[in-house]
Amino acid sequence: xSNGILVFVEHRQGVINKVSFEAVAAAQQLxxxxxxxxxxxxxxxxxxxxxxxxxxxxxxxxSAENPKLADYTPDAYxxxxxxxVRAREPQYVIFPxxxxxxxxxxxxxxxxxxxLVSDCVRMKAEGGAVTFTRRLFQGKMDADVVAxxxxxxxxxxxxxxxxxxxAERGGAAAAVESVAVEVGEVxxxxxxxxxxxxxxxxxxxxxxxxxxxxxxxSQENIALAQKLAELxxxxxxxxxxxxxxxxxxIDRQIGSSGQTVAPKLYIALGxxxxxxxxxxxxxxxxxxxxxxxxxxxxxxxxxxxxxxxxFEVVPALTEEIQKLKG
Amino acid sequence: xxxxxxxxxxxxxxxxxxxxxxxKWVEEGDLSFxxxxxxxxxxxxxxxxxxxxxxxxxxxxxGPQRAKSVIKDALARGADRAIHVVADDxxxxxxxxVAKVLAEAIRGEQPDLVLAGLQSDDQGYGQTGVxxxxxxxxxxxxxxxxxxxxxxxxxxxxxxxxxxxQWYTMQTPALLTIQSGISQIRYAxxxxxxxxxxxxxxxxxxxxxxxxxxxxxxxxxxxxxxxKQTQFLGDGDAKKGAAQLAEKLRNEARVI
Numbered sequence: 122x123s124n125g126i127l128v129f130v131e132h133r134q135g136v137i138n139k140v141s142f143e144a145v146a147a148a149q150q151l152x153x154x155x156x157x158x159x160x161x162x163x164x165x166x167x168x169x170x171x172x173x174x175x176x177x178x179x180x181x182x183x184s185a186e187n188p189k190l191a192d193y194t195p196d197a198y199x200x201x202x203x204x205x206v207r208a209r210e211p212q213y214v215i216f217p218x219x220x221x222x223x224x225x226x227x228x229x230x231x232x233x234x235x236x237l238v239s240d241c242v243r244m245k246a247e248g249g250a251v252t253f254t255r256r257l258f259q260g261k262m263d264a265d266v267v268a269x270x271x272x273x274x275x276x277x278x279x280x281x282x283x284x285x286x287x288a289e290r291g292g293a294a295a296a297v298e299s300v301a302v303e304v305g306e307v308x309x310x311x312x313x314x315x316x317x318x319x320x321x322x323x324x325x326x327x328x329x330x331x332x333x334x335x336x337x338x339s340q341e342n343i344a345l346a347q348k349l350a351e352l353x354x355x356x357x358x359x360x361x362x363x364x365x366x367x368x369x370x371i372d373r374q375i376g377s378s379g380q381t382v383a384p385k386l387y388i389a390l391g392x393x394x395x396x397x398x399x400x401x402x403x404x405x406x407x408x409x410x411x412x413x414x415x416x417x418x419x420x421x422x423x424x425x426x427x428x429x430x431x432f433e434v435v436p437a438l439t440e441e442i443q444k445l446k447g
Numbered sequence: 448x449x450x451x452x453x454x455x456x457x458x459x460x461x462x463x464x465x466x467x468x469x470x471k472w473v474e475e476g477d478l479s480f481x482x483x484x485x486x487x488x489x490x491x492x493x494x495x496x497x498x499x500x501x502x503x504x505x506x507x508x509x510g511p512q513r514a515k516s517v518i519k520d521a522l523a524r525g526a527d528r529a530i531h532v533v534a535d536d537x538x539x540x541x542x543x544x545v546a547k548v549l550a551e552a553i554r555g556e557q558p559d560l561v562l563a564g565l566q567s568d569d570q571g572y573g574q575t576g577v578x579x580x581x582x583x584x585x586x587x588x589x590x591x592x593x594x595x596x597x598x599x600x601x602x603x604x605x606x607x608x609x610x611x612x613q614w615y616t617m618q619t620p621a622l623l624t625i626q627s628g629i630s631q632i633r634y635a636x637x638x639x640x641x642x643x644x645x646x647x648x649x650x651x652x653x654x655x656x657x658x659x660x661x662x663x664x665x666x667x668x669x670x671x672x673x674x675k676q677t678q679f680l681g682d683g684d685a686k687k688g689a690a691q692l693a694e695k696l697r698n699e700a701r702v703i
Contacts, residue, residue, distance in 0.1 A: 133607075194615075195577075195587060220608050224589045227542065227574035231581040235662040236542035239572050257668065259568055261464050262473065265667045270660070308586035308618040314611050329702070335460070353703060365628030378606055378626075386702040393460070396571075407700040409692065410677075416463060418671065425695060426677045427688040434681075437689035445697055 125180065126152050126159045127211045127273075129202070131221055132170050133193070134314070140217040142285030145177055147244070147278050148215040149289050154246035157212065161295070164201050166191040171297045178291035181298055183209075189304040195225040196307045202229050204302040211273050213251075218277040230275040238266055238276040240396070259395040260418035280377075280400055322356060322372055328385045329355025332375055332402070333363055336391015336412060336431055340368040345435045346390055352442055355386070360398045376401035390431045394419030411435070448502030451553050452493045453563035453575065454486040454521060456514040460568065470667050472539055482517045485564025489625040491632045492594055493562050494525045500596060503527040507553050509545060509653065511535045522643035523635035529648045536657035539570075539665050544655060546578030551654035554583060560601075561622040565590050580622035587622040588615050592629055 128148035131138040145161065152159040158180035163171045171184035185205050189197045206214060206229070216222045218240045230237050241253045242263070253266045253276055268274040324330060331350040337343060343357070350357045357373060364374040375382055376398040387405035392398060394410070394417055402408070403422050410423035411431045420426045427434050458464070458478045465474045482490075493504045506521045506529040508514050518529045532552050537545060553561070561580070566573035580587035592612070593604035601617045606626055617623075635643075678695070681688020696703045 195589075199581075220590055220606070223573055224577070224605075227577035228581045228587070230574075231543060231546070231578045234543065234660065236544075236546070236572060236574050236578060238663050239542075239574060252666065255571075256671070257570060258458065258464055258473070259460070259571070260671065262466075262668050263671045264665045264669075266663050267666050268663050270662045274662075308621075309588060310616040312614040312616075314607060314613040316610055317612065361627065367631070377608065379610070381609070386696070386700070407696070407702050408675075409696070414461065414463065416670070420677050420679075421671055421674050423677045424675060424700065425692055426679045427681050427685070427692060428679060429681065429683065429685045429688060433685035434689050437686045438692060441690050441693035442696075442703060445693055445703070 124157070125209065125211050126157050126213045126215060127162050127205070127209065128159055129214070129216045129222065130161050130163045130174050131217060131219055132163070132165070133221070135170065137170060137173055138217070138219060139285055140219055140280050142288045143280065143283040144215050144217040144278055145174070146283040146285060146288040148213070149178065150283070151213060151215065151244065151246060151251065155249060160209070162202065162205055164190050164198055168297055168299045171299075175294040175297060176290055177295065178289040179295040181296050184297055184299045185302045186299060187302050187304045189307055192311050193221060194307050194309050194311060195228055196309065197304045198225040199228040199232070200304040201302045203232050205300070206233070206273055214273050214275045216275070216277040218279050222277055226275060226277065233272055235270065235272075235275070238268055238274065241276055241278050242282045244276075256396055259393065260399065261416065279396065281403070317371070324356055324358055324373070324375065324380045324382050327356045329353045330358050330375070330382060330384045330386070330405070331355055331388045331390065332358040332360065332392060333390050334360040334392030335362050337363065342432070343368060345432070349388070349435060349439050352439060352446070353386070358382070360392045360395070389419050389423070390435060392419050393417045394421070448497070448500045448559045449556065450493045450496055450502060450504045451507055451556065451558040451561045452486070452490050452504060452521070452526070453549055453561065453579065454490060454506050454508045454517055455483040455564070455567050456480045456508070456510050456517040457483045457567055457569040466668055466670075470669070471665055472668055475538070480513060480516070482520065483564050483567050485566065485625055485627045487564075487632055488627050488629050489562040489564050490521050490524065490526065491630050492625055494633070495630065496560065496594065496596060502559070505529065505556070507549055508532065509534060509537055509548050509552075515648070518648055519643055520635060522646045522648075523640040524633055525639060528646055530651055531648055532651045532653050534653045534657065537653070540657055541661055541663045542572040542574035543578055544657070544659070544661055546575045546582060547655055548653040549575065550579045550582035552651055559620045561585065561620070563622070563624050565624040565626050576622055576624035583622070585620055585622045586618050587624070588617060589624040590626050591623045592626045594623065
């Protein structure tokens with residue numbers, strides 16, 4: 122019989138990734154709906170970090186320890202987490218949908234003959250049955266997914282799906298259970314993480330961002346957006362495909378692999394709004410979207426939208442703003 | 448060196464999607480399809496590795512007959528041959544089932560390297576490569592943005608979040624999932640297109656039936672709920688929309 126919910130708490134170089142607290146909030150909510158206890162799982166060389174999560178309302182914290190867990194590798198993490206799951210036989214295992222989780226959790230789930238219900242945006246528990254909702258087609262569709270079959274259900278939640286500050290704190294500190302786990306051969310050797318040469322532009326400090334996507338069609342057309350940016354005293358930015366094509370340097374990229382920004386005004390030109398882009402800008406004050414496709418997901422989070430050809434809209438908008446500014 | 452590249456055909460990025468009659472998937476009849484973006488980069492990286500190290504590039508693809516267009520395009524760009532696991536009913540399959548089918552299709556070939564895109568643009572589970580690696584007993588690295596195989600050792604640069612990166616030295620054989628943008632993708636030449644006609648495409652049956660041992664089922668597909676009330680401006684008239692927008696940005700949102 123399966124019991125309880127496990128939630129994975131991620132850390133990097135001794136610092137807990139705050140997205141983990143969102144996963145804790147998700148797991149607590151699931152636990153409350155199902156009447157099940159939530160236990161946090163921290164992997165590491167020692168128990169140092171486990172003590173940082175004992176303040177949450179949890180049945181306990183499992184600190185799975187092995188010297189091989191000092192540096193992250195998918196082999197060591199999958200081995201260690203597998204031991205924890207086999208020992209505790211949880212009903213659900215909840216993760217934040219981070220790059221690290223994407224790297225090892227599918228391997229873990231595969232050892233139980235299944236995949237992850239990955240990148241969920243919400244869930245609903247009714248009468249003991251849980252429906253997970255995830256985005257399909259780069260955010261154009263939602264899908265309700267039901268997990269079936271025996272054993273643990275492994276699910277990951279998208280950043281922002283739950284709020285970390287709503288993770289419940291507990292009265293007494295949750296007890297830490299240190300477990301020495303066996304880890305087999307580790308077949309990859311990590312070097313120290315690094316940042317590329319410091320970004321030349323810090324888009325997090327700017328008030329106005331004009332962002333371009335595939336709809337801009339060619340590098341020459343960027344001048345259109347540039348002109349609007351200059352007029353508004355803003356900076357130009359882009360979605361990933363534009364930087365991949367080399368039309369703008371990578372330090373102009375907004376999204377999960379680029380910068381996360383929250384300017385006063387964000388104007389998205391020809392950006393469809395894939396999840397990876399939205400997570401980087403959805404907290405902007407006012408969001409404007411110009412796109413030919415009325416169903417583009419960018420409109421889901423836009424305050425103002427113009428469905429139309431950006432090559433008509435942008436020159437007209439530039440002209441109108443020029444008039445307003447006198 | 449024998450390099451396998453896992454490729455998937457997905458609906459066009461610009462496709463307007465409609466929910467199918469049974470509410471469980473999208474209507475595929477009126478869609479056009481293309482190669483999954485990051486799989487295209489995985490192919491490119493495979494071809495570059497072959498150019499440096501010699502050997503062959505083999506495409507493995509699971510999908511209905513229409514997926515042949517992705518395979519033929521890959522052969523025209525320089526892949527040497529292909530295995531097409533033909534199945535009409537895997538569009539909604541979970542990541543484990545898809546990975547199982549692909550792993551069984553290439554297991555007997557004993558690849559030196561397997562490359563895949565980091566996730567699909569339709570289902571977007573982002574797991575196929577990692578599960579294939581587990582099923583084949585290979586070490587893996589995900590979200591790879593650079594591959595250095597100039598010496599005997601395979602070194603890969605992984606993308607972490609927020610502009611951080613990390614190099615890993617991998618034991619081989621290994622599986623890598625490739626991030627879009629790792630390199631510029633080549634075009635197929637006329638010569639390549641002609642040569643592709645003579646290349647082998649072996650058809651195979653999936654090792655398991657669709658739905659067999661499935662642990663996640665798509666119950667319902669629908670347009671996402673709006674998170675914000677968007678004011679749509681201009682009503683199709685670009686000039687009018689631009690004028691209304693400028694006015695609203697100044698007087699309503701007060702941001703310009």
